[in-house]
Structure formats: C-alpha cells, structure tokens
Amino acid sequence: MHDEFRTLEATAESAGGAAPMPALRVAPSPHIADPSLTTARMMIDVLIGLAPVIAMSVWVFRWYAVLQIVIATLSCLAAEALATSMRRRALTLGDFSAAVTGVILGLSLPWSAPWYVGVIAGFIAIGLGKAVFGGLGYNVFNPAMVGRAFVMIAFPGALGAAAYQAQGVALHVVTEATPLTLAKQSAIATDWWPLFLGTVNGSLGETSALACLLGGLWLCLRRTASWEIPASIVGTVAVLAGIGQLVRPDSPMTLAHHLLGGALLFGAFFIATDPVTSPLTFRGKVVFGIGIGVLVWLIRTFSGYPEGVMFAVLVMNAVTPLLNRWVYPDPLGGPAPAPKS
Amino acid sequence: MASLDQPTALERFINGILPENPVYRQLLGMCPTLAVTNSMQAAMTMAGATAFVLISANTITSLIRNVLKPHLRILVFTLTIATFVTIADRFLAAYMYEMSKQLGPYVPLIIVNCVIVGRCEVCGSRQPVHVAFSDGVGQSIGFALALASIASVRELLGSGTWFGLPVLPASWPAWVIMLLPPGAFLTLGALMGVVNWYQARRAATAK
Numbered sequence: 335m336h337d338e339f340r341t342l343e344a345t346a347e348s349a350g351g352a353a354p355m356p357a358l359r360v361a362p363s364p365h366i367a368d369p370s371l372t373t374a375r376m377m378i379d380v381l382i383g384l385a386p387v388i389a390m391s392v393w394v395f396r397w398y399a400v401l402q403i404v405i406a407t408l409s410c411l412a413a414e415a416l417a418t419s420m421r422r423r424a425l426t427l428g429d430f431s432a433a434v435t436g437v438i439l440g441l442s443l444p445w446s447a448p449w450y451v452g453v454i455a456g457f458i459a460i461g462l463g464k465a466v467f468g469g470l471g472y473n474v475f476n477p478a479m480v481g482r483a484f485v486m487i488a489f490p491g492a493l494g495a496a497a498y499q500a501q502g503v504a505l506h507v508v509t510e511a512t513p514l515t516l517a518k519q520s521a522i523a524t525d526w527w528p529l530f531l532g533t534v535n536g537s538l539g540e541t542s543a544l545a546c547l548l549g550g551l552w553l554c555l556r557r558t559a560s561w562e563i564p565a566s567i568v569g570t571v572a573v574l575a576g577i578g579q580l581v582r583p584d585s586p587m588t589l590a591h592h593l594l595g596g597a598l599l600f601g602a603f604f605i606a607t608d609p610v611t612s613p614l615t616f617r618g619k620v621v622f623g624i625g626i627g628v629l630v631w632l633i634r635t636f637s638g639y640p641e642g643v644m645f646a647v648l649v650m651n652a653v654t655p656l657l658n659r660w661v662y663p664d665p666l667g668g669p670a671p672a673p674k675s
Numbered sequence: 676m677a678s679l680d681q682p683t684a685l686e687r688f689i690n691g692i693l694p695e696n697p698v699y700r701q702l703l704g705m706c707p708t709l710a711v712t713n714s715m716q717a718a719m720t721m722a723g724a725t726a727f728v729l730i731s732a733n734t735i736t737s738l739i740r741n742v743l744k745p746h747l748r749i750l751v752f753t754l755t756i757a758t759f760v761t762i763a764d765r766f767l768a769a770y771m772y773e774m775s776k777q778l779g780p781y782v783p784l785i786i787v788n789c790v791i792v793g794r795c796e797v798c799g800s801r802q803p804v805h806v807a808f809s810d811g812v813g814q815s816i817g818f819a820l821a822l823a824s825i826a827s828v829r830e831l832l833g834s835g836t837w838f839g840l841p842v843l844p845a846s847w848p849a850w851v852i853m854l855l856p857p858g859a860f861l862t863l864g865a866l867m868g869v870v871n872w873y874q875a876r877r878a879a880t881a882k
Contacts, residue, residue: 487857
C-alpha cells in the first residue's frame with residue numbers, strides 16, 4: 335500500500351512539472367497499517383513458536399530429529415529456490431515461509447524415515463503444494479501436509495505405524511509403539527504424564543503436548559495464529575472424546591489420550607492455523623476448527639489409521655474457499671441492497 | 676467432397692502426433708490414459724487395441740461417408756466402433772488372456788473413447804479414405820506416445836522397471852503412489868505442463 339502511494343505521488347509530481355501539485359490520496363480503509371506486519375515477521379514468529387517443539391523432539395529423539403528437520407528444511411528451501419527461478423520471480427527465501435514449511439514437515443515425519451522421504455516430501459510440498467498454485471498466498475492446501483500425505487501414500491512402509499517402532503536403537507522411547515497405535519491395536523493406555531511431557535514415541539514434533547502448548551500460546555498471543563482455530567479444534571475433540579468416554583468407559587482412548595496424544599495439539603496450533611489455507615472470518619474459523627475436530631475424532635475412532643490430523647486438515651483446507659463464501663460478513667453500513675431490476 | 680481448405684493426408688498424419696495430440700492437446704481419451712498407464716505393457720496393449728479400432732473405424736466411416744444420414748451419424752459411428760472393439764476384445768481374450776484380465780473393462784470401454792468418435796466426426800465422415808487412414812495412423816501414434824510417456828514415468832518411479840524389466844537398482848524405493856490413481860493424475864498434469872511449455876516456447880521462437 336505504501337509503495338502504491340509513493341508511485342502515485344511520484345507520478346503526480348512529475349506530471350505537475352515546475353509547480354508540483356499536492357498528491358490527493360483516495361484509498362479505502364484501513365488507513366493506519368502496521369508496517370511491521372509482514373510475512374517474514376509472521377514466519378519468524380512461527381519459528382520461535384516451534385522452538386520448544388524442536389527442542390523437545392531433539393531431547394527425545396536426539397540426532398534423528400536433527401537429521402529429519404535439517405533434511406526437510408533444506409529440501410523445501412531448495413525446492414522454493416528452484417520453483418521461483420523457474421518462474422523467473424525474485425527469490426522468496428527471505429520471507430521464511432519455505433523454512434517454516436520445511437520445519438513443520440520435518441517435525442511431522444517419524445524418526446526412522448529414510449533420507450529420501452524428507453527430500454521428496456519437501457519438493458512435493460513446495461512444488462505441488464504451493465508453486466503450481468502460484469506461490470505463497472495462492473495455495474489451497476497446507477504445503478507441509480501435501481508433502482507428508484504424498485510420501486505417506488508413496489512409502490507406506492516408511493511412514494506406517496510399524497515404522498515408528500524399533501529395537502536395538504539407542505533411543506528408549508522407540509521400543510514401544512506410538513500411544514495411539516498402542517491404544518488402537520493393543521488396547522494399552524499410556525500414562526498421561528509422559529504423554530503430556532512428550533517422552534513417548536510418535537512423529538518428531540507431536541509427542542510433547544507441553545511444548546506444543548507453549549509454542550501455540552506464544553503464536554496466539556502474538557496473533558500470528560488465530561486462537562479461534564485451535565480452540566475450536568481442541569474443544570470439539572474434547573466434547574466428542576468426553577461423550578465417547580462416558581459411553582465406553584473401558585476404552586483405552588480416554589479424553590486425555592485424545593487431547594494429549596498424537597498430533598492434535600501440534601496440528602491445531604501449527605498446521606491448521608496457516609493463514610493462507612484457513613478461513614478469514616470468526617465464524618469461518620470456528621466452523622473450520624469444528625470440522626477438523628470432528629474428522630480427527632472420526633478417523634481416530636473408526637478408521638484403520640491411528641491418527642487423522644493430516645487428512646482432517648487437508649479435507650477442511652479443501653472446504654475453506656466454500657466457508658469463506660458462506661460466512662461472508664456484512665459490510666459496514668448493512669448488507670448491500672439488492673440491485674433494482 | 677473434400678473442400679479445398681481441408682487438411683491433406685500428410686497434414687492429418689503430422690497433426691495427430693503432436694500439434695493435435697489426442698491426450699495432450701485435445702484432452703480426449705482420459706479414461707484409458709489414467710486407468711491403464713501404471714505399466715508399459717498394459718499401456719502399449721491399450722494403445723495397440725485403440726489404434727486398431729481407430730484406424731479401422733475411421734476408414735470404414737470414410738468409405739460410407741456419402742450415405743450417412745446426418746441425424747444418424749453418431750449411431751453409425753458407435754456401431755462401427757463397437758464392431759471393431761468386439762474384435763479387439765475377443766482377440767485379446769484369446770491370445771493375451773492375462774493382459775485381457777488385467778485391462779478388465781477398459782478394452783470394451785474403447786467404444787466410448789472420445790478420440791475415436793471425434794476422429795470419425797472430424798475427419799472420417801468428411802474426407803476421402805486415404806486421408807482418413809493416415810489421420811487414424813497419426814492419431815494412434817500420438818495416443819500411443821502419450822500413453823507411453825505417462826506409463827514410463829509411472830512404471831519407473833512406481834516399480835523401478837520398464838516393460839517389466841528392472842531398470843533402476845534394487846534398492847530403489849518404490850513410489851507406491853505412482854501406481855495408484857493419484858499418480859496418474861499427477862503425472863498427466865506434470866507432463867501436460869511440460870508439453871504446454873514446449874509448445875509455448877516453439878510458438879515464441881517461431882515469431
């Protein structure tokens with residue numbers, strides 16, 4: 335906006351010749367914009383919010399976590415550079431959006447994923463998830479989740495539930511299956527304290543509810559993430575899981591497991607809140623969050639997959655343009671009058 | 676019958692291969708393009724069966740073009756095509772039983788392949804036999820090339836093989852998604868982008 339003003343002034347001055355005319359600015363509100371509200375600032379906020387999650391995953395999974403995050407991030411940055419240079423655009427690595435995609439993608443992978451999984455997922459995330467739609471701001475689906483969904487279907491052996499578990503590795507947590515797989519297949523309930531702290535098996539970034547809450551609250555306080563989305567996701571899952579626990583008190587998937595286990599908090603705070611692929615208005619965000627919550631609970635409870643945050647976010651991403659149209663807010667001064675025929 | 680501005684036999688032949696490629700330029704025949712391209716063998720069998728039906732039906736339509744009634748022409752096209760599809764289907768079932776089972780309903784579905792009805796309508800019912808024949812051959816080659824390009828990508832990435840022969844090292848991680856329907860859509864989209872880019876570049880340099 336500021337740049338437009340400047341060009342307007344410049345043309346007005348050059349047209350005025352010797353006696354410069356005052357530039358008359360005509361523009362719709364808002365007239366006071368925060369110049370610090372840039373893409374780069376938001377993305378750096380997300381990276382700061384991800385810091386506790388990264389720290390926790392490195393503490394739990396050691397070098398495996400570092401390796402996955404570095405591979406996925408470098409791959410996303412390389413793909414972004416390639417995509418922008420193919421389109422002959424200015425390099426957009428400086429807005430950190432590709433770095434955020436890469437870090438979130440790396441954190442969503444299992445510790446045991448082979449190196450090529452991160453590389454392919456990164457290129458698919460940026461290339462297919464973002465660049466083909468026209469770059470940042472035009473993508474329909476969350477790029478990191480597009481990349482993860484692709485490799486999950488392409489390499490079921492490397493990303494399925496069995497890939498998380500291994501013996502003979504120097505990590506204690508990976509000798510057991512992930513909490514959701516344990517609950518689903520063996521009906522074993524994990525204690526809620528390790529689940530909250532994060533010393534359990536799982537995808538790198540999802541294990542620690544505490545770290546996700548810390549980073550997520552920072553994002554919401556900075557208003558980089560809209561609080562409505564995580565609140566409605568977590569609230570919906572809490573209500574549904576609470577009803578489920580009342581109906582079947584003997585089930586190993588209790589309310590605490592639904593809320594603290596799996597990728598629910600990580601997805602709610604860091605993945606679903608992507609401002610490009612989530613609705614714009616308050617009502618839209620609430621419907622979006624409720625939709626994700628219902629889908630997560632349905633997939634976890636009734637499908638063959640132990641976890642469903644990725645698919646839930648992708649499905650609701652697809653509905654987002656529809657939601658934006660459905661919850662179109664009334665403009666200032668009441669709704670536009672119907673055209674007279 | 677052929678008016679002066681109709682393309683000649685040679686032009687029809689060349690147009691079918693790339694400038695009017697049935698898959699990449701006309702976007703016709705998407706059903707077999709997406710469904711049977713997860714291996715080269717299946718794709719080439721499908722291309723062969725389609726070529727037989729396309730060339731035969733185009734030629735027959737051209738032979739009877741002077742007795743065609745305008746309001747019944749699509750019906751006559753479909754019956755002609757269905758005859759040759761039945762021949763191709765029974766031939767495959769008799770001599771290539773495994774492949775016939777693998778292709779399943781997609782061989783009978785050649786009847787409704789828009790490439791063939793489209794060529795009968797555009798070329799067969801308007802131009803003499805030799806033009807219709809070369810048009811059928813050109814379009815068949817274009818269709819086969821399109822299927823081969825998609826099937827090569829999908830089979831190489833999905834199984835590491837080409838025509839069932841191992842090409843990539845055994846340690847190649849098979850991209851299962853490329854053998855599944857999403858892989859067909861992704862490959863078709865990517866290759867169509869490449870073809871469009873190539874055409875745009877050629878048009879730019881021709882100026």
